[in-house]
Amino acid sequence: MLLNAIITKKLAHFDLNLTFSCPAGELLTLAGPSGSGKTTIIRILAGLDKPDSGTVVLGSKTLLDSSKNIYLEPRSRKLGYVFQEASLFPHLSVYKNVAFGCINPSLVTPLLELMEISHLSSKKPAHVSGGERQRAALAQALASEPEMLLLDEPFSALDIKTRHSLQQTILNIKKQLNIPIILVTHDVQEAAVLSDQIVAVEDGKRSEDWLQRFQAIVLPAIDRVAPRHWLESDPVEKLSSTA
């Protein structure tokens, strides 16, 4: 399943104008400084914002085509979306949060195990840590069996250890999920570790300069820190064995 997106939108300080594609099983990162339009792009993919013009096609399904007046509501897009700060429902337990959009309830327990939060099932989001909330949010997004996963700076508010652990989880599930994953981040290190493809965005457009600066300075540094070192267990194995 391939994602193809062409997005144009006039924003307050610049025009957003971007084209990109992401095949299933790959992670595309929209990287760039704050305020460059990254979150607007991911919100347009989710259907939470509308572009002035453009198309978003996922496999054979057209989510958006402004020329044909096609706009699929977010609820009909079959997406998983993890927000910057976990937007779990405060009145529901972690278990019920994960099960919220779930079509197949038997997925909930394996996902809680995959995210290593089974012991928090009965707790309300207010009573778990930020990292655990993001794990629950990721489980919630996956429980709806999405055809595309959108991650909007999901780790930016977490401490470095928790961030690395969650990044490792994403790396592990990426191929298994076999859907396009779009990550928004301003953390270049995170982009280098997780991505199969990086689209550098500056003022709403692709920025080769930004990417070159990024490649020259950050990638050599990343090479010295192998991301696999952060792996402590293989959660995908757990999911496959319980499924």
Next chain:
Amino acid sequence: MDYTPLVLSLQLAGITTLLLLLVAAPLAYILVFYPMRGITFVESLLGLPLVLPPTVFGFFLLMVMGPEGVVGRLHQSSLGSPLIFTFGSIVIAAMLHGIPYAVQPLKSIFAKLDRRLLESASVLGCSRFSAFFRVVLPNSLPGIASAAILCFAHTMGEFGVILMIGGSIPGETKVASIAVFEYVEAMRYQEAWQLSIALLLVSYLILLAVNILERKNHAA
């Protein structure tokens, strides 16, 4: 001492509050989260009871619900009895007059909700209708309770509108506020005192409940 007017007031306030919440909660939800073109005109219309004198508001209702009014004639032809001067008519009047008192606090409660919760629900496959019941209502319960108590209190104190639509029929439309007025007019001050003290106590308990709930809301 006849406490029937007080019981009638409590019945009227209870039924009106329940019906008001059923109407006002979805209305406030739409006004806050899905405002449509021309919504300002609708909001201004809904706010009229706040500024119109109750007798004037009651007069308009009388013209619509009375034997010559559109609704009154419809009621008479379908049920064979007049609408005004019945308990049902004062429930309708109290509801219409109480709409802004329910909608405004509910709007403020809903406006405080984190919109990402609704966005998240939407991405997870929830319709707007379903999100209202699964996300908005459960996360607004303390505020809804405050709004309900305020509606109840407001209806307990209704006078002008009820007098215009229901008159003063004992056991049917003669609520506590009207009974007190009549006792004073007839210089039956002892009964007026007793009923007024009873109303005062009920009103104080209501305000106490509102304040306790608000404190709990702030603490949460």
